Amino acid sequence: MLRKVLYIDLTSGESFIQERQELFEDWMGGTGAGIKLLQEECPSGTDPLSPEAPIILSIGPLNGIFPVATKTVATFKSPLTGELGESYAGGRLSLAMRFAGHEAIVIRGRADRPSYISINDSKVEIKDATSIWGIDAQTTGVVLREHETGVGRRSIIRIGPAGERLVRYAGVVVDTYRHFGRLGLGATFGSKRLKALVISGTEHVDVPDARRYKEVYNRLYKTAVQTDVMEKYHDIGTSVNINVLNWLKGLPTKNFILSSFPEGEKISGEMFAEKYLFRRLSCAGCPIGCVHIAALKSAFSTHHEFEVRKVSYDYEPIYSLGSNLGVESAEGILQLIDVCERTGLDVMSAGVVLSWATEALEKGLITTSETLDVPMQWNNVEGYSRALENIVTAPNEFYQALARGVDYAAEKYGGRDFAMALGKNEVSGYHTGPASIVGQLVGVRHSHLDNAGYSIDQKAAKKPMDPERMVDELIREDNSRGVFNSLVGCLFARGVYTEENIIDSLGAVGIVKTGEELQDLGKRIFEEKYKFKVQEGFDLSHVRVPKRFYETVSLSGSVTPETVEEMLRIYRKKRGWS
């Protein structure tokens, strides 16, 4: 298997392919190769929205070859946080990259007019996208499907108006329903006048030992479909957690003023499944089918005329646009998710920005003259829809501030104590306790998925853990996820990919690794990421924790600043930082 990087320069319109065997040997692929390429391509202090800022898409050695190795990682400099940007998406992208023969794609420069990139095997074309600039993300997909080849094996990734207008938390929609959501990759696309990228290929992979390959494949496949490890994602899906966390008092509600939502039952995963779920989909190569699609049927006249929209949902959007905004109906949440899908906003950041604004309006930090009379009030779905549209069109200074993230907006208008961001990234839907807070603070991309602090809190609630144990668990997850994310498997399948299974599946494609080597790789990847973060100004000793985290009782009781500080101290010590 030749391991190649495709370089595309949008300024000059040129592209070339380079074999980078050593890069992939040393750093595996995925996020390992991604961070090294970012270090190569992104000099210190680069403006994340300048032509110089690179976009790096990478896959790993198992993508397309083994079950549930379905993700692609995007590495970039985040326009939201100004430091490491890293985001993962499923769909068909990793498969299309595999069969096009590129394990990584580096995009640089800025096109002189709206453009999209079309990749067919080694053929790269930069095409005019002027006529689709300004069009929503969904329609863009429809248009490009008509024009491009590779039906059934291609992937189309594109931005909506939010990315074009450089909203700092705009995402990139991948093959409909999947996203590079977090940290603003969509704005990076927009800054390059890059509307979309379409990729397909006709290559195949010959494994060194077909018999061994089939044997390992069967084992992993069996584990994925026949045991419980992925049951949760298959049945009700991640949204099953709405009820669970609501009962346990860990479900952020109304901008974290509460940690349980009295109306939670109405927006539970069970409710969505019962009333709105109409089909499930899978990323290519995954037997689970965790993508839950709801049919949102609404009447647009009194004469039984309906429109039906197909909207995908998960736990996080139900939290951010639901309980977090006090929205009491599944329909309301689906409507708001749909606005984010069309405009191309990250649902999590968008929800947290709106919940801060709602509270700021209540407290009089802003007035209706800032909101342009949009009623940003709990459960006001119409108001929130209009506010989301305004974040994208940015008709005044206030909405421009909202488009830069909650941290920026609170800096300008006040209310930092309830501006729910950690490491400048709007937080995920867990008020589970100290491990969740510390985990998102120290995590390389300030995401709950960096080290799953929320699950450590939940374990600790059953069987108490001291701060040191929690930190140990965070570090272990930080490192091991670095390895898993270099294979770019779906995190839902991390239970399938035990160390033994990783070693065997790598072996089946001719890559020999020991458990020790893998652990070392995880540590090295983490360190390289931190090098980049520190170079771009991130300082763990000066992170801000919104007071609200300490005021609202969490799933593990009240969290004190002392606990968080102590854990950070232990964390720094264990990492060998003074």
Added chain:
Amino acid sequence: MNRKVADLAGAKDETEMEARNPSTPEKEALRLTPEVTEAAAHKPKMRRRLKVAHPERCIGCLGCMFACSRIRRGTVSLQDSAIKVQTQGGIEGDFRVVVCRGCMDPPCARACPVHALEKMPDGRVVFHKDLCTGCGKCEEACLVGAISLGKEKMPIKCIHCGACVDFCPHGVLELEEVPVSGG
């Protein structure tokens, strides 16, 4: 998990067999599963045929396509799969699962100018690799699009082995028994 547990151990493995033993029509004819042999003793004669039993249950995982190319040809490829899962209007639309219908009077075999595809008395269509010129006439002849040229420019023809059935997590596919004549 509440669904059909695939008998993965029983998944057919053709690669090794084919590699060591290039197939000939005679061998193809001998390679009957025990059930078929047994059935042969009685009337009417039966054969197995792949069927898309529940197309609307498809989740688009492509597991069947990868199973076909992996198990029959030992490779990771979409093109080398005899079964095809197509999207209609992206994944927002419905999937179309295309499989060989095992026609009684197979147009693909009739279209082949050099008789590389041959209809056997037991109802199967066998492929003689050495005769094939890669002209693609078979592909044109099959309206459903169930036969197409793979990466080596040779037709990829479904042999109704059922390996893909075991890797469909949503019970879309089934193997059915049909009489050798008729059906």
